[in-house]
Amino acid sequence: MLKLTNHTNELSAFLSGLQYEDIPADVIDRAKKLTMHTVGVTLAARDMPCVTRAVSTARDTMGEGGEAQATVWGRHGKAPLLGAVFVNSTGADTLDWEDCSWTGHPTAGFIPVSLSMAEAMKKPGKDYLTAVVGGFEVYQRIAGYIQPPQDWNLGKQGWGLATWQIFAASMPAGKLMGCNPEQFNLLIGATGCATTVVDTIIHKQMSDFYHLQFGFTSMNGTMLARMAKRGELDNLYDILDVEGGYAFMTRGFENEGWLDRNLGTEYMFNEILFKHWPANMWVQTPLDCLDKLRREHGFTAADIEAIDITPGFQARDGYDPKGYHSVKHGQFSIPYCLSAYLLRGAPGPGWFSAESLSDPALLDLAGRVHMDREHVMQLRQCFNTFTGGSFPKVEMTITLKDGSVLKGELQFPKGHPRNPFDWAECENSFRIGAQIAGLGEEKTQRFIQLCEDLENLEDLTELAECLEV
The missing domain is CATH 1.10.4100.10 (2-methylcitrate dehydratase PrpD)
Incomplete structure (x- = not known):
């Protein structure tokens, strides 16, 4: 040849x-x-x-x-x-x-x-x-x-x-x-x-x-x-x-x-x-943004009326009021993972148990997570951004049932080369798994x-x- x-x-x-x-x-x-x-x-x-x-x-x-x-x-x-x-x-x-x-x-x-x-x-x-x-x-x-x-x-x-x-x-x-x-x-x-x-x-x-x-x-x-x-x-x-x-x-x-x-x-x-989280890579930044806002303001799942996120991400907005039919289905859904974070606590296999995938309370909360339909990042755009050394920026608005409105934004999730894990964070990952x-x-x-x-x-x-x- x-x-x-x-x-x-x-x-x-x-x-x-x-x-x-x-x-x-x-x-x-x-x-x-x-x-x-x-x-x-x-x-x-x-x-x-x-x-x-x-x-x-x-x-x-x-x-x-x-x-x-x-x-x-x-x-x-x-x-x-x-x-x-x-x-x-x-x-x-x-x-x-x-x-x-x-x-x-x-x-x-x-x-x-x-x-x-x-x-x-x-x-x-x-x-x-x-x-x-x-x-x-x-x-x-x-x-x-x-x-x-x-x-x-x-x-x-x-x-x-x-x-x-x-x-x-x-x-x-x-x-x-x-x-x-x-x-x-x-x-x-x-x-x-x-x-x-x-x-x-x-x-x-x-x-x-x-x-x-x-x-x-x-x-x-x-x-x-x-x-x-x-x-x-x-x-x-x-x-x-x-x-x-x-x-x-x-x-x-x-x-x-x-x-x-x-x-x-x-x-x-x-x-x-x-x-940083047990979820698809394009779910990492929304999770980090939610985590940051919760730590700053101390709200719980019961306090939330709605969560709005921009931009939307292609094929990462999956929601079915009847439930999710596989672990992967949940891992690739921003609404599901944000709800699992709020209702299931510490990250781990409990986020994706059969009970969680069909939990009415979790599905109700996931239904109140809204992705931007006008500004949607295509997966190819996301990967191009990552290949170039950056990452898609996320803006989040959380409306609480008392009428309060919380806003946050984040570009580089924890673990990105521009926001890297230190030794203590790697040790924490290992300790979580070792305990489980x-x-x-x-x-x-x-x-x-x-x-x-x-x-x-x-x-x-x-x-x-x-x-x-």
Whole structure:
């Protein structure tokens, strides 16, 4: 096949050659914080239906044997590596609380995959951190390369969030396996060929299979990395450079400049948004704005006559007086999440229990949340704004039953790179999840201490085993 560029080789050489010492200190610090945050929200999802289904499926199909074993976070004992990866990655996304890159939720891939593999292989903390950062940098460039054009209507024409997600697993897995440049070239090719199709039906029908996809892509990406290291892949070279390659396979989108964008000097890792709330990313700012106003004025749900928000957000105003039919349906609804915040208190799985999704009081309150119908941010606009380093600004007006009117506005939600989490906030995320999962105080505190000192750990086994209940 005619080779037009050399990007696959360049990315392969970068990831194969990346050393811990090459990575800036602020990026390493952020990787440790994101580890603590992601593990915490995964623990919080321990008993959600998607996670329990993933556990039973892993047990039925993978058994309990095998040399490579890893901890299933928030449960007793270990499982075969692929089973642990499947469950931990599913759990990382189930509450939609982990992260947001402007390309999706890569953390649900690279944190569970890297930590589970590092445990199974008894790798040091520096190797883990290098795989997390390097794997993401390659993932993000490939994801940016095949993003749809600026005028693409994501709501009507679909968005392949799970399409490129598999690279968030295979790339760090390949790094931990020690793949050389040629093996990485083949691994990138195999990952492209194992890519999920654009799954519009999941979003149209609000299926919770959405969360399980992260488990499947992580498991498949890990398997492909093992095949690459064993020399079991062939004739899949240069998928990013040849006619009929990855861009052709993914609807023909091909954004010049992304695959080699400041490779090795610009770390896009610092652009990841840590989610403050268990909800879709475009629900984060309205929730933060409501939280700020409630803390300032002390009102309760019973005091509220109406909440008005501008701008509106495409496909984030879902409301059905009969109730919400899935966890995802609630997570993607601003009216629902604001009402869950006011009536269910502390964020966590209780926001999305079957009882909450059909609670008459919650639905009544959600019906009084009004989104601006004249000024609506299209999803493509939202992502363009985030990609450019900013975020859509939200204005909120709360009318109380006594006639009082409260106004607030907010642009950068907590966790955005311009309003970042500090160590205490990451620790809080972890403690919330640890408490929900039933992790004891001794293991909770030990995990926090080890996570803060990740780069000095000689073997990540102890860190991972802190997560066993």
